[in-house]
Amino acid sequence: MLKSLHKRHSELAKSKRQVEILSNGIFQSGDLPKFKDKIAESNQFPLKANKLEILQINVGYMCNQVCAHCHVDAGPDRKEIMTKETMLQCLDVIKKTEAHTLDLTGGAPEMNPNFRWFVEEASKAGIKDFIVRSNLTIIRANKKYHDLPEFFKKHNVHVVSSMPHWTKGKTDKQRGNGVFDKSIQALKDLNAIGYGLPGSDLRLDLVYNPSGAFLPGNQMALEKDFKKALLDDFNIQFHNLFAITNLPISRFLDYLIASENYEDYMYSLVEAFNPEAVKNVMCTNTISVSWDGYLYDCDFNQMLNLPVKSKAKHISEYNSELLEGRSIVISQHCYGCTAGAGSSCQGSVT
Amino acid sequence: MQKTYYDPADLRKFGKISDWNEELGSKFFEYYNSVFKEGSLTEREKSLIALAVAHTIQCPYCIDAYTGDGLQRGITKEEMMEALHVAGAIRGGASLVHGVQMMNKVNKLDL
Numbered sequence: 001m002l003k004s005l006h007k008r009h010s011e012l013a014k015s016k017r018q019v020e021i022l023s024n025g026i027f028q029s030g031d032l033p034k035f036k037d038k039i040a041e042s043n044q045f046p047l048k049a050n051k052l053e054i055l056q057i058n059v060g061y062m063c064n065q066v067c068a069h070c071h072v073d074a075g076p077d078r079k080e081i082m083t084k085e086t087m088l089q090c091l092d093v094i095k096k097t098e099a100h101t102l103d104l105t106g107g108a109p110e111m112n113p114n115f116r117w118f119v120e121e122a123s124k125a126g127i128k129d130f131i132v133r134s135n136l137t138i139i140r141a142n143k144k145y146h147d148l149p150e151f152f153k154k155h156n157v158h159v160v161s162s163m164p165h166w167t168k169g170k171t172d173k174q175r176g177n178g179v180f181d182k183s184i185q186a187l188k189d190l191n192a193i194g195y196g197l198p199g200s201d202l203r204l205d206l207v208y209n210p211s212g213a214f215l216p217g218n219q220m221a222l223e224k225d226f227k228k229a230l231l232d233d234f235n236i237q238f239h240n241l242f243a244i245t246n247l248p249i250s251r252f253l254d255y256l257i258a259s260e261n262y263e264d265y266m267y268s269l270v271e272a273f274n275p276e277a278v279k280n281v282m283c284t285n286t287i288s289v290s291w292d293g294y295l296y297d298c299d300f301n302q303m304l305n306l307p308v309k310s311k312a313k314h315i316s317e318y319n320s321e322l323l324e325g326r327s328i329v330i331s332q333h334c335y336g337c338t339a340g341a342g343s344s345c346q347g348s349v350t
Numbered sequence: 351m352q353k354t355y356y357d358p359a360d361l362r363k364f365g366k367i368s369d370w371n372e373e374l375g376s377k378f379f380e381y382y383n384s385v386f387k388e389g390s391l392t393e394r395e396k397s398l399i400a401l402a403v404a405h406t407i408q409c410p411y412c413i414d415a416y417t418g419d420g421l422q423r424g425i426t427k428e429e430m431m432e433a434l435h436v437a438g439a440i441r442g443g444a445s446l447v448h449g450v451q452m453m454n455k456v457n458k459l460d461l
Contacts, residue, residue, distance in 0.1 A: 167426055210422070217422035221393060225424055267362065 001176060002066040004075035005251060012254045013073065015305040021253065022332040026263055032270050035334045042275040047328040049297070052320060053285040056103040056299060056345065057090055058082075059115060060291045063107040064141045067162075067175045069209055069252040071303055074107040081111075082291040086315065087118045089293055093318045094125045103345065105133040105299065110145060123155040131158045133207075133345075136186040137179055149189050158203040159195060160242070161187075164211045166229035174211040187236045196238040205240045207347075213261035215268055215339055216243035219348045242347030245269075247300050247336035269335035277342025280349035283328045289315050297328045299345070304333065361411045394423050401430060402437040 005013040012018055026032045039045045061078035063070075082090075094102060102122060109115055109132060123130060132152065139148045152159055163183060164174045171180040187204075190196060196204030206226065210216050223241035230236040246252045248265060256262040283297040287308075293315040296302040306329045307313055312322040342349030368375025386396050397419050404412030420430055 165424060165426075170426065208424075212421060214418050214421045217419075217424065218393070222424055225394070271362065 002068060002075075004066060004077055005073045005254060007075065007077045010254065012250065012257075015303065018249055018253055019304055019306070019331060021257075021262075022248065026266060027332050032266060032332075035330050035332050038270070038273055038335075039275075039278055039330075039338075042278065044275065044278045047278070047281070047284065047330060049324060049326045049328060050284050051324060052097065052099045052287055054101040054103055054282065054345075055094065055097055055099045055287055055289070056105060057289045058105050058291055058299060058302060059087075059107070059109045059112040059118065061107045062111045063135065064111065064138055065108070065135055065176055065179060067251070068255060069174060069211075069246050071247055071250045071252060071300060072107060073250045073303070078107065080291045081113075082293075084114045084117070086291070086293040087114055087121075089315045090289060091118075091121050091125075093315055094122050094127065097125075097127075097320075099127065101129040101131060102127045103131040103133070105345075108135050108138045110134065110138050110148060116151065119151070119155050119157065123157075129158055130156065131160050133160050133162075134186075135175075136161045136163075136183040137175075139186040139189060140182040146189075149186075149193050149195065152190075153193055153195070153202060156201075158205070159190060160205045160207060162209065163187075163206040163226070164209050166226055166233070170211045174209070184234050184236065187230075187238070188234070191235075191237055196236075198237065204238045205242060206238050207242045207244055209244050209246055213256060213259065213265045215245055215272060216343070219243040219341060240347070242345070243341075243343070244345070244347060245336045245339055245343035247333045249300055249333050250303055266332070266335070269339045272339035273335060274338055274340060274342060274350065276350050277338040277340075280342060280344075281334070281337045282344035282346070282349070283337075286345075287323065295323070298337075300333055300336075301329055304331065306331065356410050358410075358414065361414055364411070394425065397423055398425065398429065398433045402433040405434050406437045406441060 027034050036045055039047065060081035061072055061074045062076065062081060063074035063078070064076060066075040104119070106112070112118070119132070134148070138145050140146070161183070162175070163171065165171050168180040171183065172178065187196070190204055193202070194200050195202040208216060208222055208226070216222065219241060222243055226241050227238070230238070248256055248262070248269075253262070256265050283301070286298060288296040288299045288302050290296065290302050295308045295310070295313055295315065295318070296306065297308055308323065308326060309329055310322050310326045311317075312319045337343050365379070368379070386393060397416060400412065401416040401420055404416050417430065
């Protein structure tokens with residue numbers, strides 16, 4: 001199994017080093033414009049936060065998988081786990097927020113020992129769309145997780161799961177040996193209780209990340225191909241596919257540099273820059289909460305340790321008036337969310 | 351002075367051909383973009399045809415572009431290689447089918 005950058009003591013395990021790489025080289029020499037200057041061309045700088053719609057909470061970086069592209073650098077060796085105390089602080093905000101979506105992520109969020117309690121409590125708040133980002137294999141990883149589909153159903157959880165391709169080779173290359181077979185089994189388990197079936201209220205969406213140094217194709221076309229292949233080959237159904245661009249941070253940045261694809265990839269992102277996508281980037285309607293309760297404009301900024309520009313910096317200090325209208329913290333990784341049809345945790349944005 | 355005929359970075363400058371003749375360049379790119387839109391054939395099918403043609407005409411820029419395009423569309427390496435064998439079969443067949451001409455000539459001249 002691949003090891004996390006932290007486990008490898010890689011210099012890229014340090015967020016500061018990643019930000020340096022993204023700020024120097026082709027961006028410092030002027031070969032490519034900095035993101036700030038690019039969005040200024042269409043009078044979109046500074047990027048400002050609107051009303052909160054999505055509260056995304058990262059309950060820990062521990063994961064049973066070590067995916068080659070992971071922007072969290074998650075893995076079994078990561079010990080950063082949200083405590084019950086921080087979860088209680090999050091619940092205070094969840095109960096009073098006007099956000100329509102609560103989005104739990106990780107790592108594998110299910111590995112947090114207080115995950116089930118947190119879901120039970122959070123579901124009482126009656127938020128319209130309650131997402132758990134499940135990597136699927138966790139459902140089959142250990143007997144204690146086998147009942148997760150039933151647990152999700154009980155709490156009307158919207159399951160969003162990663163699936164980079166409908167073939168075993170491409171999936172296992174990105175996510176590890178054996179991941180494809182376990183994911184297929186987990187999808188069958190979810191389908192068996194009604195998740196992902198046409199007309200079902202039990203939402204099951206898949207996330208597609210390219211398995212290499214290229215951008216995602218058209219989301220609708222990919223969804224069509226995924227649906228056909230998964231149905232024909234495995235009798236599996238799901239609702240929607242979210243095509244997400246890999247952002248050049250953490251393990252994907254490490255891969256880009258090691259494979260000498262970094263500069264070409266950055267050129268691809270900049271050339272595909274779409275000013276229309278800037279209007280709908282997720283940081284304008286999202287707050288990302290880290291395992292230790294700090295607030296970020298998005299999950300990527302969390303990993304780069306770029307906190308919100310606001311007096312309210314921690315979930316315990318959450319204040320919608322202070323956070324709304326804040327200037328979004330940007331760097332060159334933001335090109336990943338504005339390329340082509342745009343990219344967010346909910347897929348394309350245009 | 352450039353030391354090689356092909357530079358991968360030049361692919362990114364393809365659009366610049368319009369700089370020296372905007373009217374024809376614009377018409378070409380409008381046509382080009384229309385060709386690759388979904389019609390009776392899907393964009394995916396057109397991408398595989400383009401990849402096969404790219405190898406037939408041995409255009410390094412096109413091979414680069416349509417390999418990347420195929421990956422973006424989720425086309426597998428097995429599908430790409432099958433498309434290339436179609437190109438290879440037609441190229442090989444085009445040589446071999448001329449063998450009939452050779453055979454005709456031999457049959458006419460030989461005792």
